Every structure is written in C-alpha cells, then in structure tokens.
Amino acid sequence: xxxxxxxxxxxxxxxxxxxxxxxxxxxxxxxxxxxxxxxxxxxxxxxxxxxxxxxxxxxxxxxxxxxxxxxxxxxxxxxxxxxxxxxxxxxxxxxxxxxxxxxxxxxxxxxxxxxxxxxxxxxxxxxxxxxxxxxxxxxxxxxxxxxxxxxx
Amino acid sequence: xxxxxxxxxxxxxxxxxxxxxxxxxxxxxxxxxxxxxxxxxxxxxxxxxxxxxxxxxxxxxxxxxxxxxxxxxxxxxxxxxxxxxxxxxxxxxxxxxxxxxxxxxxxxxxxxxxxxxxxxxxxxxxxxxxxxxxxxxxxxxxxxxxxxxxxx
Numbered sequence: 173x174x175x176x177x178x179x180x181x182x183x184x185x186x187x188x189x190x191x192x193x194x195x196x197x198x199x200x201x202x203x204x205x206x207x208x209x210x211x212x213x214x215x216x217x218x219x220x221x222x223x224x225x226x227x228x229x230x231x232x233x234x235x236x237x238x239x240x241x242x243x244x245x246x247x248x249x250x251x252x253x254x255x256x257x258x259x260x261x262x263x264x265x266x267x268x269x270x271x272x273x274x275x276x277x278x279x280x281x282x283x284x285x286x287x288x289x290x291x292x293x294x295x296x297x298x299x300x301x302x303x304x305x306x307x308x309x310x311x312x313x314x315x316x317x318x319x320x321x322x323x324x
Numbered sequence: 325x326x327x328x329x330x331x332x333x334x335x336x337x338x339x340x341x342x343x344x345x346x347x348x349x350x351x352x353x354x355x356x357x358x359x360x361x362x363x364x365x366x367x368x369x370x371x372x373x374x375x376x377x378x379x380x381x382x383x384x385x386x387x388x389x390x391x392x393x394x395x396x397x398x399x400x401x402x403x404x405x406x407x408x409x410x411x412x413x414x415x416x417x418x419x420x421x422x423x424x425x426x427x428x429x430x431x432x433x434x435x436x437x438x439x440x441x442x443x444x445x446x447x448x449x450x451x452x453x454x455x456x457x458x459x460x461x462x463x464x465x466x467x468x469x470x471x472x473x474x475x476x
Contacts, residue, residue: 227382230381
C-alpha cells in the first residue's frame with residue numbers, strides 16, 4: 173500500500189488528490205511551491221512508473237505547472253525530481269520570480285523555509301483547492317486499482 | 325526554425341538527436357550530466373509542448389535517465405527543468421552519487437564546472453553515443469514536421 177514519506181508529510185500540507193498524484197503544498201511562504209507524489213509503491217524515479225503512469229505524471233505535472241504559473245505570475249517554473257534526501261518519487265513545482273530570495277539559483281538548500289502564518293496558510297490552501305479541484309478525485313489507498321484509462 | 329540557445333551551445337557537447345530532443349553533454353567532468361532540449365520553437369515550459377510532445381518528452385527523459393543511472397551507478401537521478409537563466413526549455417539529467425561534490429544539495433549554482441580533458445571528453449562522448457544510438461535519428465531542422473506517431 174502506498175504511504176507518503178514521513179519527511180514529505182512533515183514539510184507539506186495536503187491539498188488534494190489527482191488521478192495519479194497527491195498534491196502537497198510545501199510549507200514555505202516565500203514561494204508558491206507544490207509537490208506532486210504519484211501514489212505508487214516503491215517508485216523512486218520516473219522510469220519506475222509504468223509507461224501509462226509516466227504519461228499521466230506528465231499530464232498532471234504540466235497542468236499543475238501551467239495553473240500555478242498563471243495564478244502567481246511566474247517568471248519561470250522549476251519542475252524537478254531530485255530525490256537526494258527523500259528517495260520516494262516526488263516532483264517539485266516551484267513558482268519562481270526575479271524578486272524571490274534564491275533567484276536565479278535553485279531553491280533547494282538555499283535557506284531554511286519560512287512557514288506560513290495560520291491565516292496566510294488557510295488562504296493559500298483555499299486558493300489552491302479552488303485552482304485544482306476540477307480534477308481532484310477521492311484520495312484512496314490501493315490506488316493501483318485505478319484504471320489508467322479513466323484519467324482525463 | 326528551432327535553434328539551440330547560445331549558452332546551451334557554449335556549455336555542452338552534442339551527442340545525438342532523439343525523435344523529439346537534442347541530447348547534449350554538459351561539459352562538467354564531475355557529473356555524468358545530459359541535457360535534453362526538445363527541438364520545438366518557443367517552448368519555455370513543458371506545458372508549451374503539445375500533449376503528444378509532452379508524452380514523448382517523458383518517454384525520452386525516462387529512457388535517458390534509466391540508461392544513465394545504470395551506466396554510471398547513480399544513487400539518484402536529478403531530472404529538472406529550471407529555466408531561470410536560459411529560458412529555452414531544457415531538461416537536466418544528472419547522475420548523483422553520495423561522493424559527488426554537491427551531494428546532497430543541487431548541482432546548479434554549487435561551484436564552477438570542471439571541463440573534461442580532451443581524451444576524457446572523447447571517451448565520454450563515445451560511451452554516450454553507444455548508449456543512446458539505438459534511438460538516434462537524423463538531426464534535421466524543420467522537425468515540427470515529424471509525425472508524432474512514428475516515435476518509439
């Protein structure tokens with residue numbers, strides 16, 4: 173059964189579930205930053221996914237990136253699967269702006285996260301749920317049973 | 325017509341052409357590091373590609389990542405589209421090891437590249453051409469005309 177890595181769980185807030193991926197908000201108020209985690213057991217790299225899941229991963233990733241870029245006026249989107257610290261396959265989607273603290277370098281390892289305040293977090297989560305809810309599904313365990321062809 | 329960004333051209337060595345992407349070797353001898361650049365005009369983000377090209381991008385990316393990981397005994401593969409400095413869509417594929425200089429941080433912005441020596445570069449290019457040549461095609465301009473369904 174798929175279970176989310178405990179470090180991802182500690183650093184993020186659950187936003188919703190797309191057909192393949194859990195959508196998580198990184199708790200760093202300096203960047204609109206979502207992490208997509210395919211709900212698949214033992215996937216550490218893209219190539220561990222089935223070809224159908226790879227296709228779906230790209231669809232969900234590109235859709236999330238485009239919506240984030242539009243909503244938060246990104247100068248560029250950083251989309252990255254690193255896995256040096258947390259091996260479970262997870263894909264960062266970070267809205268980058270020329271005014272952000274790490275620009276133009278990478279956000280990973282730049283400086284400690286600045287967590288959202290309570291009201292700010294509530295507002296951001298609300299915004300993001302609104303942005304993506306059209307494709308959210310029930311977040312079930314045993315998701316391996318979902319037929320690939322019911323994806324959008 | 326597609327043309328490679330001049331900074332990518334300066335920092336890399338051309339290895340070959342997959343159906344969608346040019347395969348370029350980053351001239352930094354410390355990491356086996358390939359960059360895939362889809363030969364499409366004006367693509368800066370994954371979501372600027374057609375859905376068929378997104379699918380092909382993922383196939384080429386996952387295939388390249390797996391071959392690199394096997395060949396160079398990666399601890400993890402870093403697969404990332406950043407675009408903060410060079411806006412043209414290009415996807416890094418970096419073999420990471422626990423013994424590399426930037427581990428476990430990101431390689432981008434860590435320290436200046438250490439270019440290959442001539443003999444070392446020749447050897448690496450030869451290795452990589454051997455690894456990927458089974459799917460190489462002619463590197464033509466006007467590649468927009470390739471039918472998506474002739475991809476592997």
